[in-house]
Amino acid sequence: MRLFTALDMPPSALAAFIAAEASLKERILGRRWQRSENAHLTLQFLGEAPEQALPGLKRELRDACAAISPFDLALGNLGTFGGRRARVLWLGIDGDVEALRALEIATREAIIRLGHALETRRYSPHITLCRELEQPVDLAELESEVAIERVAWGVETAVLYHSDLTPQGPCYTALERFPLGAR
Numbered sequence: 001m002r003l004f005t006a007l008d009m010p011p012s013a014l015a016a017f018i019a020a021e022a023s024l025k026e027r028i029l030g031r032r033w034q035r036s037e038n039a040h041l042t043l044q045f046l047g048e049a050p051e052q053a054l055p056g057l058k059r060e061l062r063d064a065c066a067a068i069s070p071f072d073l074a075l076g077n078l079g080t081f082g083g084r085r086a087r088v089l090w091l092g093i094d095g096d097v098e099a100l101r102a103l104e105i106a107t108r109e110a111i112i113r114l115g116h117a118l119e120t121r122r123y124s125p126h127i128t129l130c131r132e133l134e135q136p137v138d139l140a141e142l143e144s145e146v147a148i149e150r151v152a153w154g155v156e157t158a159v160l161y162h163s164d165l166t167p168q169g170p171c172y173t174a175l176e177r178f179p180l181g182a183r
Contacts, residue, residue: 001048001049001050001051001054001162002046002047002048002049002162002163002164002165003046003047003048003049003057003160003162003163003175004042004043004044004046004160004163005042005043005044005046005061005107005111005158005160005161006040006041006042006043006158006159007041007073007155007159008040008041008157008159009039009040009041009127009153010153012151012153013075014036014039015151016075016148016149016150016151017036017075017091017127017129018036018039019149020075020091020129020146020147020148020149021034021036021129021130023146023147024089024129024142024146027142027145028089028130028133028134028135028137028142029134030089030131030132030133030134031130031131032130032131032132032169033129033130034127034128034129034130035169038169038170039127039128040127040159040172041073041093041125041126041127043103043104043107043108043158044104044108044111044118046111046116046118049116053114054175056114057110057111057160058160058175058176060110060111060114061107061110061111061158061160061178062176062178062182064103064106064107064110064178065103065106065107065157065158065178065179065180065182066178066179066180066181066182067106068099068102068103068106068181069099069180069181070154070156070180070181071096071099071100071103071154071155071180072096072152072153072154072155073093073094073096073097073100073152073153073155074093074094074095074150074151074152074153075091075127075149075150075151076091076092076093076094076150077091077092077143077148078090078091078092078139078142078143078148079091079092079126079139080133080137080139081124082133084136086133086137087131087133088128088133089128089129089130089133089137090126090127090128090129091126091127091148092125092126093126093127094150095152097125099155100155101123101125103155104123155180156179156180157177157178157179157180158177158180159174159176159177159178160174160175160176160178161173161174161175162175
């Protein structure tokens with residue numbers, strides 16, 4: 001099973017994400033725009049894990065999330081990955097980023113305790129808008145042209161997702177939701 005942990009966006013933040021994406025699609029060329037039903041804020045990408053690992057993984061994630069109090073986030077500025085030849089366009093996160101990092105660390109440690117190897121890249125909270133940009137982007141220009149509503153929301157749960165790769169793109173299924181601060 002291909003697994004990852006993430007935070008969902010409420011309808012108000014998702015609507016702002018969809019509006020920003022629609023406006024960006026009119027201004028830049030990209031091959032793989034994020035489908036709105038797949039928009040999320042990744043905490044950890046586990047990759048392939050055997051189905052028999054799920055009970056232990058769920059138990060560890062439940063405990064890790066229970067140790068973190070709910071917090072608030074908001075949509076932030078645009079950013080890119082890939083340096084001068086950026087390939088990924090994303091929407092950043094504002095709000096209580098320290099609490100978000102604490103949750104990311106808690107879930108990372110829970111997963112590592114079970115023997116899973118995780119990415120070593122520094123955590124960079126974002127919501128992907130587009131992969132495979134077909135042209136260079138000027139972030140300052142885009143920020144001035146595209147009105148991104150800075151919707152805020154309360155984070156109260158984390159989610160363990162199964163990712164099924166299909167010819168039409170990935171399909172995500174929530175396997176379990178973990179309440180924050182549920183001790």
